[in-house]
Amino acid sequence: MTPSAPIAVEADGLTRRYGETVAVDRVGFRLEHGRIHGLLGRNGAGKTTLMRMLTGQEFPSSGRARLLGGEPAENADVLRHLCFVKESQRYPESFRPRHVFRVAPWYFENWDAEFAGRLADAFRLPLNRPIKKLSRGQLSAVGIILGLASRAPVTFFDEPYLGLDAVARQIFYDRLLEDFAEHPRTVVLSTHLIDEIAGMLEHVLVIDRGRILLDADADDLRGRAVTVVGTAGAVDRFVAGRETIHRTGIGGLASVTVTGLDAEGRRAATDAGLELAPVSLQQLIVHLTRASARDFSEAPA
Amino acid sequence: MTTVELPTTRAIGQGERIRRTVRLQFANTWSILWTPCLILGAIFLGNFLIWAAIALSTGSRTMEGTQYSGSEFFIFVYMMIIAIQSTNLTFPFALGLGSTRRDFYLGSLAAWLILAVGFTIGLTLLAQIEVATHGWGFGGTLFNAVYFGGTNPLTHASTVFTALIFFQAVGAFVGAVYLRWRQAGLLTAGGCAAALIVAFIIVVDLLQGWGGLWAWIVDTGVAGLTTWSLIPTVVFAVLGYAVLRRATPRS
Numbered sequence: 001m002t003p004s005a006p007i008a009v010e011a012d013g014l015t016r017r018y019g020e021t022v023a024v025d026r027v028g029f030r031l032e033h034g035r036i037h038g039l040l041g042r043n044g045a046g047k048t049t050l051m052r053m054l055t056g057q058e059f060p061s062s063g064r065a066r067l068l069g070g071e072p073a074e075n076a077d078v079l080r081h082l083c084f085v086k087e088s089q090r091y092p093e094s095f096r097p098r099h100v101f102r103v104a105p106w107y108f109e110n111w112d113a114e115f116a117g118r119l120a121d122a123f124r125l126p127l128n129r130p131i132k133k134l135s136r137g138q139l140s141a142v143g144i145i146l147g148l149a150s151r152a153p154v155t156f157f158d159e160p161y162l163g164l165d166a167v168a169r170q171i172f173y174d175r176l177l178e179d180f181a182e183h184p185r186t187v188v189l190s191t192h193l194i195d196e197i198a199g200m201l202e203h204v205l206v207i208d209r210g211r212i213l214l215d216a217d218a219d220d221l222r223g224r225a226v227t228v229v230g231t232a233g234a235v236d237r238f239v240a241g242r243e244t245i246h247r248t249g250i251g252g253l254a255s256v257t258v259t260g261l262d263a264e265g266r267r268a269a270t271d272a273g274l275e276l277a278p279v280s281l282q283q284l285i286v287h288l289t290r291a292s293a294r295d296f297s298e299a300p301a
Numbered sequence: 302m303t304t305v306e307l308p309t310t311r312a313i314g315q316g317e318r319i320r321r322t323v324r325l326q327f328a329n330t331w332s333i334l335w336t337p338c339l340i341l342g343a344i345f346l347g348n349f350l351i352w353a354a355i356a357l358s359t360g361s362r363t364m365e366g367t368q369y370s371g372s373e374f375f376i377f378v379y380m381m382i383i384a385i386q387s388t389n390l391t392f393p394f395a396l397g398l399g400s401t402r403r404d405f406y407l408g409s410l411a412a413w414l415i416l417a418v419g420f421t422i423g424l425t426l427l428a429q430i431e432v433a434t435h436g437w438g439f440g441g442t443l444f445n446a447v448y449f450g451g452t453n454p455l456t457h458a459s460t461v462f463t464a465l466i467f468f469q470a471v472g473a474f475v476g477a478v479y480l481r482w483r484q485a486g487l488l489t490a491g492g493c494a495a496a497l498i499v500a501f502i503i504v505v506d507l508l509q510g511w512g513g514l515w516a517w518i519v520d521t522g523v524a525g526l527t528t529w530s531l532i533p534t535v536v537f538a539v540l541g542y543a544v545l546r547r548a549t550p551r552s
Contacts, residue, residue, distance in 0.1 A: 006305040006306065007305070008305055033305045052549065056396075056401075057396050057549055057550055058549050059547065059549070068305050068307070069305065074401045074402060074403060074546070075401070076313070076315075076318060076401050076403075076404060079399040079400070079401060080310075080313060080399055081307060081399070082399045083397070083398070083399060084396075084397050084399075085397065086393075086397060089393070089394070089397055090390050090393040090394060090550070091390065091394050092325075092328070092329070092387070092390050092391040092394055093332055093386050093387075093390050093391075094329050094331055094332040095328070095329055095394075096329075099328050099329050102328060103324070103325050103328050103398070104398070106321040106324060106325070107321065107398040107399055107400070108398070108399075109310055109311075146397075152399070153305070153307055
């Protein structure tokens with residue numbers, strides 16, 4: 001992170017307790033303006049609570065949240081630059097999608113109605129159907145269109161794709177990237193579909209049990225871990241003294257994921273007759289959170 | 302650390318932020334305006350047909366007892382429900398759009414005031430038409446029910462208006478309590494209200510003040526009571542904000 005980069009979102013010792021449960025535990029980080037940040041973690045890891053505190057919707061038990069340099073809660077000057085699309089965003093009784101898009105420009109000065117219309121077509125969203133009667137995926141489309149067409153300087157998406165099929169999710173990713181290129185802004189995207197968005201993220205925060213496990217640039221992460229495959233004996237000799245985060249074995253074969261392997265290490269591995277396999281962001285995070293892979297790769301219903 | 306340079310944007314004052322909340326509340330006028338109008342229309346039509354049937358079968362053009370009509374009461378309860386529902390569903394939406402709780406609450410109160418003024422004008426006009434047409438031609442009473450303090454348009458209007466804003470304030474308060482503490486909050490608030498009423502009854506009993514109380518109510522009259530009702534209206538509106546300003550939208 002270059003020291004001069006402007007900071008859009010900042011957390012400092014941010015904590016939220018609900019009775020005995022600590023949903024977010026002394027979290028601190030800074031998110032640079034004009035990038036796409038991924039907030040990754042398992043269900044119940046604290047992603048939504050964290051986002052709600054950063055957007056002023058939830059009050060921290062202790063610590064501080066900053067949005068564009070100001071305290072977000074009840075700060076109209078800061079909140080006018082924010083759009084927060086929640087996974088289960090609620091809409092006024094008797095609203096139809098067209099009402100949502102009629103209201104939006106009153107709150108977002110950069111609102112692009114024409115863009116919203118094109119997105120509605122792409123998602124095949126019935127604009128005149130009561131919100132209460134929309135399917136889960138159509139409801140998600142309303143939130144996604146709101147988030148994209150608002151062009152708010154800081155936009156939070158909290159698992160915005162629930163109920164969307166693969167095609168619709170791809171439309172979301174494509175349009176987000178296209179529009180982001182033309183209108184750079186800060187996007188914070190929480191998700192557990194890591195593989196799908198890995199290529200889009202510039203910066204990654206991994207949260208687990210309310211704590212930040214990882215705060216790194218996506219590019220740094222891609223080369224951070226590598227899986228070494230070979231006969232168990234050779235692999236064991238090679239990984240001895242190295243930092244390993246995952247290990248599996250079948251018969252005489254072993255597969256071990258190690259971190260911090262430099263060019264010299266790679267050469268040593270090849271010389272020892274071992275194979276090196278890249279580790280995806282998703283696998284890396286799964287290993288880091290010591291979770292079963294199934295929890296992450298399961299697509300939402 | 303440098304802060305983000307945003308393109309200089311025009312200032313948005315408190316007035317504009319309140320105005321857009323009003324527009325948000327009125328973005329779909331069906332549930333808050335036309336539905337109650339339709340219900341009232343249906344009630345009126347039903348009453349009218351009954352009066353007509355009675356008038357045609359008895360030949361009488363005066364309807365004894367219709368001055369106790371409660372047909373209009375639903376509007377007051379309806380206003381309360383709108384205020385509750387709006388807090389429950391429109392509030393999370395407004396916050397997602399980047400509104401503050403304060404702007405949402407002030408703007409919603411402004412929207413309810415406008416709505417109350419509109420309903421007051423409409424209902425007072427209908428009450429005057431009722432007088433002018435001698436009860437819609439059949440001597441029936443619906444809009445000049447005895448509870449509104451007579452056919453004087455000013456008295457009628459002030460009674461209807463204060464009643465409307467009272468129920469709206471109660472709705473804003475109840476909605477905020479539900480939003481912040483859910484069912485537990487409603488039960489606690491209900492329990493507190495019941496305790497206050499019981500305490501009041503006991504105090505009046507102990508002071509043997511029932512006679513005095515009734516005398517005061519009769520003395521004060523409908524016009525005086527409507528003025529007094531402004532106190533609980535303001536109390537509920539202020540309490541509603543006190544509760545809502547720390548409330549968080551649930552998912």
